[in-house]
Amino acid sequence: MAPKGRVVVFGRGPAAGGILRAALDAGYRAVALKDLRAIQREVPDAAIAVEASAADHLRKREALEAIGNALQPHALLLADALPATAAECAAWTGQPRLCVGYGVVGSLADQRVVELVRSPATYDEAMEKARAFFADLGRETRDVGDRPGLICGRTIAALANEAAWAVTHGVASADDVDRAMQLGTNYPRGPLAWAREVGVDRIVAILENLQRHEGEAYEPAPLLLKMAGKRKETVTR
Amino acid sequence: MIGAGTMGAGIAASASAANYEVYLVELAAAARERAAAGLTKTLGRLLPDAAGAEAAFGRIRLVDSVAQATSGDIYIEAVPEVLDLKRTVFAELARLAPAGALLATNTSSLAVGEIARPTGRAQSVVGIHFFNPPAVMKLVEVVRAEQSSDESVRRAVEFVERLGKTPVVVRDTPGFVVNRVARPYYLEALRAIDAGAADAECVDAVLEGLGFKMGPCRLMDLIGLDVNLATTRSVYEATHVERLRPSPLQERMVAEGRLGRKSSRGFYDYGA
Incomplete structure (x- = not known):
């Protein structure tokens, strides 16, 4: 078997960590990148660059621009398509043909199926490489349309948001809401505990992406903003 | 009792x-x-x-x-x-x-x-x-x-x-x-399907892959789309928040009699 290509994963959250571990387990030479200097140094040798930034929109854009600049012409760029659409991500990279959006909410260890999404410019070859990479990591993939939050992100984020609004409205405490949802619906985790695990800032970023494209229905609850350490003024329009 | x-x-x-x-x-x-x-x-x-x-x-x-x-x-x-x-x-x-x-x-x-x-x-x-x-x-x-x-x-x-x-x-x-906090589980699936992002089978596969016992579409078929819609409506009508607005797709399906298993047809076909 030919040696597997080099994989670089940019980001700090559970999503980045989970993909890195899965790539190492699958026999890839994989390294974590924490800053722009590491991107400039490592991406030119990478066959696959995975962008899994923390929540901040501006830093995500900077990272995608830097990865796009350093990317080899035959490499694959996988962009986290939950806090921004695949079309936006692809445009930021300057290499839209090589860019495929993917959806992993929290740790990949907890997710059996990965959504893939193309930008208008993405090559078929890039899509095939993306499918092969996640198949190598033991995951099923599904092609989905480029809607904000994809399926996995919008569901987990909207559940957490409704749970947070319920707490804000004094319906029950956060712990009671989580307990009720696990016992009453068989959800694998309580929505607020799930948000904490994924990173509340990431949940807020997914909601803000939905809010930008779909409107007020996705306004993050004040409790989520508080949990994420954000002030409300930063999101009200 | x-x-x-x-x-x-x-x-x-x-x-x-x-x-x-x-x-x-x-x-x-x-x-x-x-x-x-x-x-x-x-x-x-x-x-x-x-x-x-x-x-x-x-x-x-x-x-x-x-x-x-x-x-x-x-x-x-x-x-x-x-x-x-x-x-x-x-x-x-x-x-x-x-x-x-x-x-x-x-x-x-x-x-x-x-x-x-x-x-x-x-x-x-x-x-x-x-x-x-x-x-x-x-x-x-x-x-x-x-x-x-x-x-x-x-x-x-x-x-x-x-x-x-x-x-x-x-x-x-x-x-x-x-019944309130569960609404988005159904509504987000309905909105994604209505926007053409995915079909019911894909939505269910993704969410079951995240650990949900039953994807939202299979679950709505089991509950009955009409019963599920009635719950969404009752919560929406008492609150009028956009987040909880019933899905036009679900309204259409109920109007067409696609209620789920009990009518042999919902998101999936269950034979006659």
Whole structure:
């Protein structure tokens, strides 16, 4: 078997960590990148660059621009398509043909199926490489349309948001809401505990992406903003 | 227990299995017969020891009016979700139940405070919301209405705990916790499908891949799209927040009679 290509994963959250571990387990030479200097140094040798930034929109854009600049012409760029659409991500990279959006909410260890999404410019070859990479990591993939939050992100984020609004409205405490949802619906985790695990800032970023494209229905609850350490003024329009 | 449908009979079985003496009030003779057969089955499952199940069955008296059950400590109403019907029951309870009795409604979609109004003793009224099937599901939402006394809530919590279930105290708001917080699970799937992002099978695969036992589309087919839509509507109409607005796709499917398994067709086909 030919040696597997080099994989670089940019980001700090559970999503980045989970993909890195899965790539190492699958026999890839994989390294974590924490800053722009590491991107400039490592991406030119990478066959696959995975962008899994923390929540901040501006830093995500900077990272995608830097990865796009350093990317080899035959490499694959996988962009986290939950806090921004695949079309936006692809445009930021300057290499839209090589860019495929993917959806992993929290740790990949907890997710059996990965959504893939193309930008208008993405090559078929890039899509095939993306499918092969996640198949190598033991995951099923599904092609989905480029809607904000994809399926996995919008569901987990909207559940957490409704749970947070319920707490804000004094319906029950956060712990009671989580307990009720696990016992009453068989959800694998309580929505607020799930948000904490994924990173509340990431949940807020997914909601803000939905809010930008779909409107007020996705306004993050004040409790989520508080949990994420954000002030409300930063999101009200 | 007032009302011997699925919920009423199931709650009666749980209570008798926990050593309560139960009067199960049901007007319709046919429904009483059905309930008796159901009780035997449910108690057999709850209490594997045959003698224990038989004794529990003996603790339940099926009667046809509240007038035959005037010495209760706890009254639980589980008649259909129609406000006037429930109010009629509560007016009767106000006349016939002892002064210190706890009065509870098993509503899932109506305001407990509204149901309590005709009693003149709203401080004694709470919601005790069981989930279906009530003998199996561990969660019970204990609903504190604006006028419910702390003592009434405490008694309801204690009752639920004695049944071996987990009470969660919630405020009297549309959908309480579970029926409200679960809305996005269905709505986001419907919106994604309506936007053409994915089909039902894809949505279910992605969410089952995240650990949900059943994807939202398969689950709506099981529940019935009409029943699921009615829950969304009742929460939306009581709140009017955009987040909870019913999905036009679901409205269309219900209008076309695509209700899920019961109509052989919903998101999936189930043969004729």
